[in-house]
Amino acid sequence: MSAFSHRDLRLRGIGLMCIAVICFTGIDTIGKYLNQLLPLSQVMWGRFVFAFLAVCFLPIFGTSNVPPREIVGSKRMSLQLLRGLLLVGSTGLNFLALQFLQLDQALAIMFSVPFMVAALSIPMLGERVGPRRWAAITVGFLGVLVVTRPGFGGIHPAAIFSVLCALCYAFYSITTRMLASSDSSETTLFYSNLPGAVIMTALLPFVWHSPDKSYLYWVMVAQGVVAALGHYLMILAHRVAPASVLAPFMYTQTVWVICAGYLVFGDLPNRWTVVGAVIVIGSGLYLLYRERVVRGEAVPPSIDSMR
Numbered sequence: 001m002s003a004f005s006h007r008d009l010r011l012r013g014i015g016l017m018c019i020a021v022i023c024f025t026g027i028d029t030i031g032k033y034l035n036q037l038l039p040l041s042q043v044m045w046g047r048f049v050f051a052f053l054a055v056c057f058l059p060i061f062g063t064s065n066v067p068p069r070e071i072v073g074s075k076r077m078s079l080q081l082l083r084g085l086l087l088v089g090s091t092g093l094n095f096l097a098l099q100f101l102q103l104d105q106a107l108a109i110m111f112s113v114p115f116m117v118a119a120l121s122i123p124m125l126g127e128r129v130g131p132r133r134w135a136a137i138t139v140g141f142l143g144v145l146v147v148t149r150p151g152f153g154g155i156h157p158a159a160i161f162s163v164l165c166a167l168c169y170a171f172y173s174i175t176t177r178m179l180a181s182s183d184s185s186e187t188t189l190f191y192s193n194l195p196g197a198v199i200m201t202a203l204l205p206f207v208w209h210s211p212d213k214s215y216l217y218w219v220m221v222a223q224g225v226v227a228a229l230g231h232y233l234m235i236l237a238h239r240v241a242p243a244s245v246l247a248p249f250m251y252t253q254t255v256w257v258i259c260a261g262y263l264v265f266g267d268l269p270n271r272w273t274v275v276g277a278v279i280v281i282g283s284g285l286y287l288l289y290r291e292r293v294v295r296g297e298a299v300p301p302s303i304d305s306m307r
Helices: 003-035 040-057 068-072 077-098 103-110 113-125 131-148 159-179 185-192 194-207 215-240 243-265 271-295
Strands: none
Touching: 003 040, 003 077, 003 103, 003 215, 003 243, 040 077, 040 185, 040 194, 040 215, 068 185, 077 103, 077 159, 077 185, 077 194, 103 131, 103 159, 103 243, 103 271, 113 131, 113 159, 113 271, 131 159, 131 271, 185 194, 185 215, 215 243, 243 271
């Protein structure tokens, strides 16, 4: 492959990643909007059911080299289902936090996930974390404390839900890495939304509230489709560019979240959120750099992002 073609593929991957994070911003924005009008469980039902249906129709399953039977058949089904349950927990906690927090506040806390993953990879994956990466992890968590300012009249106490959401998602990311050696990315994508769709559908008769306006049905559909599209674009991006090249562009979500928060809800980040986010993002980029130096190659990519 020529140098030009190699660069072209990387640029294509970066472009796909940037569009994917816009989709992830859409998930949170729509979720926060629907939370104001519908029960939380109903919002989650729309997120998982329509995402699952959209995934089933994505062209990835028509162009993949993996036979449909192998896509549905996981070699580690129990771990796939556990991963799906972790996504349900993470999504529920995130939507619960967004009832009280601004989009930028919740995202700044969610950016702590890479630090939690690095710490959890020691006991769960047997990985070694050196002093420089421990320093980046510590500074990153200090950035989260700047955002939340516990005990100093900081943001709404619902920030604890975002912290628990980040922890839940960290375990979700660890299970994704564990599945990478046994199941294809198509299989993992297929099972990402299935447990949530089943659980939320079972609960639906007890929580259903008919929307006052018919357009809300389409908003629920849009949330699921946007979620599926974001994960699909993430997979395509990782197929044409290394994870180490793509990962920094996850932080462009900050720009879109601030824009969405202002345009939809009239929110602007305060100085503590900005300072804390800068610390967290800087520490995350350094942690990514150290991961690349230590491993000598890109970390095996996850097919999922921050949502």
